[in-house]
Amino acid sequence: MAAASQNISKFVQWGRKVVCVGRNYRDHCAELGNAVPTKPMLFMKPASSYLEEDSGPIVVPLGCKDLHHEVELGLVIGSQCKDIKEEDVMSSIAGYALTLDLTARDFQEEAKKKGHPWEMAKCFDTALPVSRFLSKEDISDPQNISLWCKVNGEITQNGNTSDMVFNIPHLVSYISRYFTLQPGDLVLTGTPAGVGPIKEGDIISAGLGDKITMKFNVQHRS
Known part of the structure:
Protein backbone atom coordinates (compact mmCIF):
# COMPACT_ATOMS: atom_id res chain seq x y z
CA MET A 1 0.00 0.00 0.00
CA ALA A 2 1.32 3.41 -0.89
CA ALA A 3 2.84 5.51 1.85
CA ALA A 4 0.52 8.37 0.99
CA SER A 5 -2.45 6.29 2.12
CA GLN A 6 -0.80 5.35 5.41
CA ASN A 7 -0.13 7.24 8.61
CA ILE A 8 3.62 6.77 9.10
CA SER A 9 3.27 7.34 12.84
CA LYS A 10 1.42 3.99 12.95
CA PHE A 11 4.42 2.12 11.55
CA VAL A 12 4.06 -0.60 14.19
CA GLN A 13 0.69 -1.61 12.74
CA TRP A 14 1.65 -1.77 9.08
CA GLY A 15 5.44 -1.79 8.69
CA ARG A 16 6.56 -4.99 6.98
CA LYS A 17 9.99 -5.66 8.52
CA VAL A 18 12.60 -4.67 11.07
CA VAL A 19 16.26 -4.70 10.02
CA CYS A 20 18.70 -4.69 12.94
CA VAL A 21 22.39 -3.84 13.11
CA GLY A 22 24.56 -5.79 15.52
CA ARG A 23 27.82 -4.70 17.13
CA ASN A 24 27.58 -1.07 16.03
CA TYR A 25 29.15 0.42 19.18
CA ARG A 26 32.78 -0.35 20.01
CA ASP A 27 32.20 -0.46 23.75
CA HIS A 28 29.43 -3.04 23.28
CA CYS A 29 31.71 -5.18 21.10
CA ALA A 30 34.32 -5.04 23.86
CA GLU A 31 31.97 -6.04 26.66
CA LEU A 32 30.88 -9.15 24.75
CA GLY A 33 34.39 -10.00 23.58
CA ASN A 34 33.53 -9.47 19.91
CA ALA A 35 35.70 -7.90 17.24
CA VAL A 36 34.59 -4.54 15.84
CA PRO A 37 33.02 -5.36 12.46
CA THR A 38 34.43 -4.05 9.19
CA LYS A 39 30.97 -3.96 7.60
CA PRO A 40 27.49 -3.78 9.14
CA MET A 41 26.29 -7.04 10.68
CA LEU A 42 22.58 -7.47 9.95
CA PHE A 43 19.74 -9.57 11.27
CA MET A 44 15.97 -9.18 11.35
CA LYS A 45 13.05 -9.20 13.73
CA PRO A 46 9.46 -9.88 12.66
CA ALA A 47 6.69 -7.33 13.08
CA SER A 48 5.07 -9.78 15.52
CA SER A 49 7.85 -9.01 18.04
CA TYR A 50 6.69 -5.39 18.51
CA LEU A 51 5.51 -4.40 21.99
CA GLU A 52 4.04 -0.92 22.33
CA GLU A 53 4.08 0.85 25.66
CA ASP A 54 0.91 0.23 27.72
CA SER A 55 -0.01 -2.79 25.57
CA GLY A 56 1.30 -5.38 28.02
CA PRO A 57 4.48 -6.64 29.70
CA ILE A 58 7.70 -8.00 28.31
CA VAL A 59 7.26 -11.77 28.45
CA VAL A 60 10.35 -13.92 29.04
CA PRO A 61 10.35 -16.61 26.32
CA LEU A 62 9.72 -20.19 27.36
CA GLY A 63 12.89 -21.81 28.65
CA CYS A 64 14.98 -18.62 28.66
CA LYS A 65 17.22 -18.19 31.70
CA ASP A 66 19.18 -15.12 30.59
CA LEU A 67 17.17 -12.34 28.91
CA HIS A 68 19.12 -9.15 28.13
CA HIS A 69 18.08 -5.57 27.31
CA GLU A 70 19.67 -3.49 24.52
CA VAL A 71 18.48 0.11 24.08
CA GLU A 72 18.63 1.46 20.51
CA LEU A 73 17.63 4.30 18.21
CA GLY A 74 15.18 3.13 15.56
CA LEU A 75 14.85 4.74 12.11
CA VAL A 76 11.35 4.77 10.61
CA ILE A 77 11.59 4.60 6.83
CA GLY A 78 9.40 7.09 4.98
CA SER A 79 10.06 6.29 1.31
CA GLN A 80 11.34 3.30 -0.59
CA CYS A 81 15.10 2.77 -0.36
CA LYS A 82 16.81 0.55 -2.91
CA ASP A 83 20.50 1.08 -3.66
CA ILE A 84 20.14 4.50 -2.08
CA LYS A 85 23.16 6.79 -1.95
CA GLU A 86 24.40 7.90 1.47
CA GLU A 87 23.74 11.57 0.67
CA ASP A 88 20.05 10.76 0.01
CA VAL A 89 19.41 8.66 3.11
CA MET A 90 18.27 11.33 5.57
CA SER A 91 15.53 12.53 3.21
CA SER A 92 14.15 8.97 3.13
CA ILE A 93 13.76 8.74 6.91
CA ALA A 94 10.34 9.79 8.18
CA GLY A 95 11.21 9.81 11.86
CA TYR A 96 12.50 7.83 14.80
CA ALA A 97 11.56 5.57 17.68
CA LEU A 98 13.15 4.52 20.95
CA THR A 99 13.48 0.73 21.04
CA LEU A 100 14.66 -2.18 23.15
CA ASP A 101 16.19 -5.07 21.25
CA LEU A 102 15.65 -7.93 23.70
CA THR A 103 17.96 -10.93 23.40
CA ALA A 104 17.60 -14.38 24.94
CA ARG A 105 21.35 -14.52 25.53
CA ASP A 106 21.42 -18.18 26.53
CA PHE A 107 19.54 -19.11 23.35
CA GLN A 108 21.95 -16.98 21.32
CA GLU A 109 25.09 -18.47 22.84
CA GLU A 110 23.83 -22.01 22.26
CA ALA A 111 23.00 -21.17 18.64
CA LYS A 112 26.40 -19.56 18.04
CA LYS A 113 28.22 -22.62 19.38
CA LYS A 114 26.28 -24.85 17.00
CA GLY A 115 26.50 -22.47 14.04
CA HIS A 116 22.72 -22.09 14.06
CA PRO A 117 20.64 -18.96 13.29
CA TRP A 118 19.59 -16.57 16.07
CA GLU A 119 15.83 -16.42 15.49
CA MET A 120 14.95 -18.06 18.80
CA ALA A 121 17.06 -15.48 20.62
CA LYS A 122 15.84 -12.37 18.84
CA CYS A 123 12.40 -12.90 17.31
CA PHE A 124 10.09 -14.09 20.09
CA ASP A 125 6.85 -12.27 20.96
CA THR A 126 7.53 -8.99 22.87
CA ALA A 127 11.21 -9.02 21.80
CA LEU A 128 10.93 -5.44 20.49
CA PRO A 129 9.48 -2.90 22.94
CA VAL A 130 9.04 0.38 21.09
CA SER A 131 8.03 3.95 21.80
CA ARG A 132 5.63 6.13 19.90
CA PHE A 133 6.77 7.70 16.64
CA LEU A 134 9.06 10.72 16.84
CA SER A 135 9.07 13.09 13.86
CA LYS A 136 12.26 14.38 12.28
CA GLU A 137 11.49 17.76 13.82
CA ASP A 138 11.63 16.15 17.28
CA ILE A 139 15.30 15.15 16.87
CA SER A 140 17.49 17.73 15.19
CA ASP A 141 20.62 15.56 15.16
CA PRO A 142 19.98 11.79 15.41
CA GLN A 143 23.73 11.20 15.17
CA ASN A 144 24.34 13.00 18.46
CA ILE A 145 21.70 12.07 21.02
CA SER A 146 21.98 10.15 24.27
CA LEU A 147 20.48 6.72 24.87
CA TRP A 148 19.92 5.31 28.33
CA CYS A 149 18.35 2.31 30.01
CA LYS A 150 17.49 1.62 33.64
CA VAL A 151 16.49 -1.59 35.41
CA ASN A 152 14.53 -1.00 38.62
CA GLY A 153 15.70 2.60 38.62
CA GLU A 154 19.40 1.79 38.32
CA ILE A 155 21.20 3.02 35.19
CA THR A 156 22.62 0.18 33.11
CA GLN A 157 23.25 1.75 29.70
CA ASN A 158 24.23 5.34 29.01
CA GLY A 159 25.59 6.05 25.53
CA ASN A 160 25.40 8.42 22.60
CA THR A 161 24.63 7.77 18.95
CA SER A 162 27.79 9.69 18.01
CA ASP A 163 29.70 6.57 19.06
CA MET A 164 28.28 4.33 16.32
CA VAL A 165 30.83 2.38 14.28
CA PHE A 166 28.76 2.96 11.11
CA ASN A 167 26.67 6.12 10.92
CA ILE A 168 23.05 6.34 9.85
CA PRO A 169 23.58 7.21 6.15
CA GLY A 184 6.97 1.87 7.65
CA ASP A 185 9.96 -0.44 7.94
CA LEU A 186 12.18 0.08 10.99
CA VAL A 187 15.98 0.00 11.16
CA LEU A 188 17.60 -0.58 14.57
CA THR A 189 21.03 1.05 14.74
CA GLY A 190 22.81 -0.90 17.49
CA THR A 191 23.28 -0.61 21.24
CA PRO A 192 25.97 0.91 23.49
CA ALA A 193 27.70 -0.92 26.32
CA GLY A 194 25.91 -1.94 29.48
CA VAL A 195 23.57 -4.62 28.20
CA GLY A 196 22.50 -6.92 30.97
CA PRO A 197 19.86 -9.26 32.35
CA ILE A 198 16.24 -8.62 33.18
CA LYS A 199 13.91 -11.02 34.95
CA GLU A 200 10.36 -11.42 36.12
CA GLY A 201 9.28 -8.56 38.36
CA ASP A 202 11.79 -6.08 36.97
CA ILE A 203 10.78 -2.68 35.65
CA ILE A 204 12.84 -1.55 32.66
CA SER A 205 12.80 2.05 31.48
CA ALA A 206 14.62 3.75 28.63
CA GLY A 207 15.08 7.20 27.19
CA LEU A 208 16.27 9.04 24.10
CA GLY A 209 17.85 12.33 25.16
CA ASP A 210 15.17 14.49 26.73
CA LYS A 211 12.73 13.66 23.93
CA ILE A 212 10.99 10.53 25.16
CA THR A 213 10.98 7.82 27.80
CA MET A 214 9.20 4.48 28.05
CA LYS A 215 8.69 1.84 30.74
CA PHE A 216 7.80 -1.87 30.74
CA ASN A 217 7.26 -4.58 33.34
CA VAL A 218 8.80 -8.02 32.90
CA GLN A 219 7.00 -11.29 33.54
CA HIS A 220 7.35 -14.99 32.78
CA ARG A 221 5.09 -16.65 30.28
CA SER A 222 2.03 -17.97 32.08
Whole structure:
Protein backbone atom coordinates (compact mmCIF):
# COMPACT_ATOMS: atom_id res chain seq x y z
CA MET A 1 0.00 0.00 0.00
CA ALA A 2 1.32 3.41 -0.89
CA ALA A 3 2.84 5.51 1.85
CA ALA A 4 0.52 8.37 0.99
CA SER A 5 -2.45 6.29 2.12
CA GLN A 6 -0.80 5.35 5.41
CA ASN A 7 -0.13 7.24 8.61
CA ILE A 8 3.62 6.77 9.10
CA SER A 9 3.27 7.34 12.84
CA LYS A 10 1.42 3.99 12.95
CA PHE A 11 4.42 2.12 11.55
CA VAL A 12 4.06 -0.60 14.19
CA GLN A 13 0.69 -1.61 12.74
CA TRP A 14 1.65 -1.77 9.08
CA GLY A 15 5.44 -1.79 8.69
CA ARG A 16 6.56 -4.99 6.98
CA LYS A 17 9.99 -5.66 8.52
CA VAL A 18 12.60 -4.67 11.07
CA VAL A 19 16.26 -4.70 10.02
CA CYS A 20 18.70 -4.69 12.94
CA VAL A 21 22.39 -3.84 13.11
CA GLY A 22 24.56 -5.79 15.52
CA ARG A 23 27.82 -4.70 17.13
CA ASN A 24 27.58 -1.07 16.03
CA TYR A 25 29.15 0.42 19.18
CA ARG A 26 32.78 -0.35 20.01
CA ASP A 27 32.20 -0.46 23.75
CA HIS A 28 29.43 -3.04 23.28
CA CYS A 29 31.71 -5.18 21.10
CA ALA A 30 34.32 -5.04 23.86
CA GLU A 31 31.97 -6.04 26.66
CA LEU A 32 30.88 -9.15 24.75
CA GLY A 33 34.39 -10.00 23.58
CA ASN A 34 33.53 -9.47 19.91
CA ALA A 35 35.70 -7.90 17.24
CA VAL A 36 34.59 -4.54 15.84
CA PRO A 37 33.02 -5.36 12.46
CA THR A 38 34.43 -4.05 9.19
CA LYS A 39 30.97 -3.96 7.60
CA PRO A 40 27.49 -3.78 9.14
CA MET A 41 26.29 -7.04 10.68
CA LEU A 42 22.58 -7.47 9.95
CA PHE A 43 19.74 -9.57 11.27
CA MET A 44 15.97 -9.18 11.35
CA LYS A 45 13.05 -9.20 13.73
CA PRO A 46 9.46 -9.88 12.66
CA ALA A 47 6.69 -7.33 13.08
CA SER A 48 5.07 -9.78 15.52
CA SER A 49 7.85 -9.01 18.04
CA TYR A 50 6.69 -5.39 18.51
CA LEU A 51 5.51 -4.40 21.99
CA GLU A 52 4.04 -0.92 22.33
CA GLU A 53 4.08 0.85 25.66
CA ASP A 54 0.91 0.23 27.72
CA SER A 55 -0.01 -2.79 25.57
CA GLY A 56 1.30 -5.38 28.02
CA PRO A 57 4.48 -6.64 29.70
CA ILE A 58 7.70 -8.00 28.31
CA VAL A 59 7.26 -11.77 28.45
CA VAL A 60 10.35 -13.92 29.04
CA PRO A 61 10.35 -16.61 26.32
CA LEU A 62 9.72 -20.19 27.36
CA GLY A 63 12.89 -21.81 28.65
CA CYS A 64 14.98 -18.62 28.66
CA LYS A 65 17.22 -18.19 31.70
CA ASP A 66 19.18 -15.12 30.59
CA LEU A 67 17.17 -12.34 28.91
CA HIS A 68 19.12 -9.15 28.13
CA HIS A 69 18.08 -5.57 27.31
CA GLU A 70 19.67 -3.49 24.52
CA VAL A 71 18.48 0.11 24.08
CA GLU A 72 18.63 1.46 20.51
CA LEU A 73 17.63 4.30 18.21
CA GLY A 74 15.18 3.13 15.56
CA LEU A 75 14.85 4.74 12.11
CA VAL A 76 11.35 4.77 10.61
CA ILE A 77 11.59 4.60 6.83
CA GLY A 78 9.40 7.09 4.98
CA SER A 79 10.06 6.29 1.31
CA GLN A 80 11.34 3.30 -0.59
CA CYS A 81 15.10 2.77 -0.36
CA LYS A 82 16.81 0.55 -2.91
CA ASP A 83 20.50 1.08 -3.66
CA ILE A 84 20.14 4.50 -2.08
CA LYS A 85 23.16 6.79 -1.95
CA GLU A 86 24.40 7.90 1.47
CA GLU A 87 23.74 11.57 0.67
CA ASP A 88 20.05 10.76 0.01
CA VAL A 89 19.41 8.66 3.11
CA MET A 90 18.27 11.33 5.57
CA SER A 91 15.53 12.53 3.21
CA SER A 92 14.15 8.97 3.13
CA ILE A 93 13.76 8.74 6.91
CA ALA A 94 10.34 9.79 8.18
CA GLY A 95 11.21 9.81 11.86
CA TYR A 96 12.50 7.83 14.80
CA ALA A 97 11.56 5.57 17.68
CA LEU A 98 13.15 4.52 20.95
CA THR A 99 13.48 0.73 21.04
CA LEU A 100 14.66 -2.18 23.15
CA ASP A 101 16.19 -5.07 21.25
CA LEU A 102 15.65 -7.93 23.70
CA THR A 103 17.96 -10.93 23.40
CA ALA A 104 17.60 -14.38 24.94
CA ARG A 105 21.35 -14.52 25.53
CA ASP A 106 21.42 -18.18 26.53
CA PHE A 107 19.54 -19.11 23.35
CA GLN A 108 21.95 -16.98 21.32
CA GLU A 109 25.09 -18.47 22.84
CA GLU A 110 23.83 -22.01 22.26
CA ALA A 111 23.00 -21.17 18.64
CA LYS A 112 26.40 -19.56 18.04
CA LYS A 113 28.22 -22.62 19.38
CA LYS A 114 26.28 -24.85 17.00
CA GLY A 115 26.50 -22.47 14.04
CA HIS A 116 22.72 -22.09 14.06
CA PRO A 117 20.64 -18.96 13.29
CA TRP A 118 19.59 -16.57 16.07
CA GLU A 119 15.83 -16.42 15.49
CA MET A 120 14.95 -18.06 18.80
CA ALA A 121 17.06 -15.48 20.62
CA LYS A 122 15.84 -12.37 18.84
CA CYS A 123 12.40 -12.90 17.31
CA PHE A 124 10.09 -14.09 20.09
CA ASP A 125 6.85 -12.27 20.96
CA THR A 126 7.53 -8.99 22.87
CA ALA A 127 11.21 -9.02 21.80
CA LEU A 128 10.93 -5.44 20.49
CA PRO A 129 9.48 -2.90 22.94
CA VAL A 130 9.04 0.38 21.09
CA SER A 131 8.03 3.95 21.80
CA ARG A 132 5.63 6.13 19.90
CA PHE A 133 6.77 7.70 16.64
CA LEU A 134 9.06 10.72 16.84
CA SER A 135 9.07 13.09 13.86
CA LYS A 136 12.26 14.38 12.28
CA GLU A 137 11.49 17.76 13.82
CA ASP A 138 11.63 16.15 17.28
CA ILE A 139 15.30 15.15 16.87
CA SER A 140 17.49 17.73 15.19
CA ASP A 141 20.62 15.56 15.16
CA PRO A 142 19.98 11.79 15.41
CA GLN A 143 23.73 11.20 15.17
CA ASN A 144 24.34 13.00 18.46
CA ILE A 145 21.70 12.07 21.02
CA SER A 146 21.98 10.15 24.27
CA LEU A 147 20.48 6.72 24.87
CA TRP A 148 19.92 5.31 28.33
CA CYS A 149 18.35 2.31 30.01
CA LYS A 150 17.49 1.62 33.64
CA VAL A 151 16.49 -1.59 35.41
CA ASN A 152 14.53 -1.00 38.62
CA GLY A 153 15.70 2.60 38.62
CA GLU A 154 19.40 1.79 38.32
CA ILE A 155 21.20 3.02 35.19
CA THR A 156 22.62 0.18 33.11
CA GLN A 157 23.25 1.75 29.70
CA ASN A 158 24.23 5.34 29.01
CA GLY A 159 25.59 6.05 25.53
CA ASN A 160 25.40 8.42 22.60
CA THR A 161 24.63 7.77 18.95
CA SER A 162 27.79 9.69 18.01
CA ASP A 163 29.70 6.57 19.06
CA MET A 164 28.28 4.33 16.32
CA VAL A 165 30.83 2.38 14.28
CA PHE A 166 28.76 2.96 11.11
CA ASN A 167 26.67 6.12 10.92
CA ILE A 168 23.05 6.34 9.85
CA PRO A 169 23.58 7.21 6.15
CA HIS A 170 26.09 4.38 5.75
CA LEU A 171 23.82 1.85 7.47
CA VAL A 172 20.72 2.59 5.42
CA SER A 173 22.67 2.78 2.17
CA TYR A 174 24.36 -0.55 2.91
CA ILE A 175 21.11 -2.28 3.92
CA SER A 176 19.35 -1.03 0.79
CA ARG A 177 21.84 -2.87 -1.44
CA TYR A 178 20.43 -6.15 -0.16
CA PHE A 179 16.93 -5.45 1.21
CA THR A 180 14.59 -2.90 -0.32
CA LEU A 181 13.35 -0.79 2.59
CA GLN A 182 9.68 0.15 2.38
CA PRO A 183 7.74 2.95 4.10
CA GLY A 184 6.97 1.87 7.65
CA ASP A 185 9.96 -0.44 7.94
CA LEU A 186 12.18 0.08 10.99
CA VAL A 187 15.98 0.00 11.16
CA LEU A 188 17.60 -0.58 14.57
CA THR A 189 21.03 1.05 14.74
CA GLY A 190 22.81 -0.90 17.49
CA THR A 191 23.28 -0.61 21.24
CA PRO A 192 25.97 0.91 23.49
CA ALA A 193 27.70 -0.92 26.32
CA GLY A 194 25.91 -1.94 29.48
CA VAL A 195 23.57 -4.62 28.20
CA GLY A 196 22.50 -6.92 30.97
CA PRO A 197 19.86 -9.26 32.35
CA ILE A 198 16.24 -8.62 33.18
CA LYS A 199 13.91 -11.02 34.95
CA GLU A 200 10.36 -11.42 36.12
CA GLY A 201 9.28 -8.56 38.36
CA ASP A 202 11.79 -6.08 36.97
CA ILE A 203 10.78 -2.68 35.65
CA ILE A 204 12.84 -1.55 32.66
CA SER A 205 12.80 2.05 31.48
CA ALA A 206 14.62 3.75 28.63
CA GLY A 207 15.08 7.20 27.19
CA LEU A 208 16.27 9.04 24.10
CA GLY A 209 17.85 12.33 25.16
CA ASP A 210 15.17 14.49 26.73
CA LYS A 211 12.73 13.66 23.93
CA ILE A 212 10.99 10.53 25.16
CA THR A 213 10.98 7.82 27.80
CA MET A 214 9.20 4.48 28.05
CA LYS A 215 8.69 1.84 30.74
CA PHE A 216 7.80 -1.87 30.74
CA ASN A 217 7.26 -4.58 33.34
CA VAL A 218 8.80 -8.02 32.90
CA GLN A 219 7.00 -11.29 33.54
CA HIS A 220 7.35 -14.99 32.78
CA ARG A 221 5.09 -16.65 30.28
CA SER A 222 2.03 -17.97 32.08
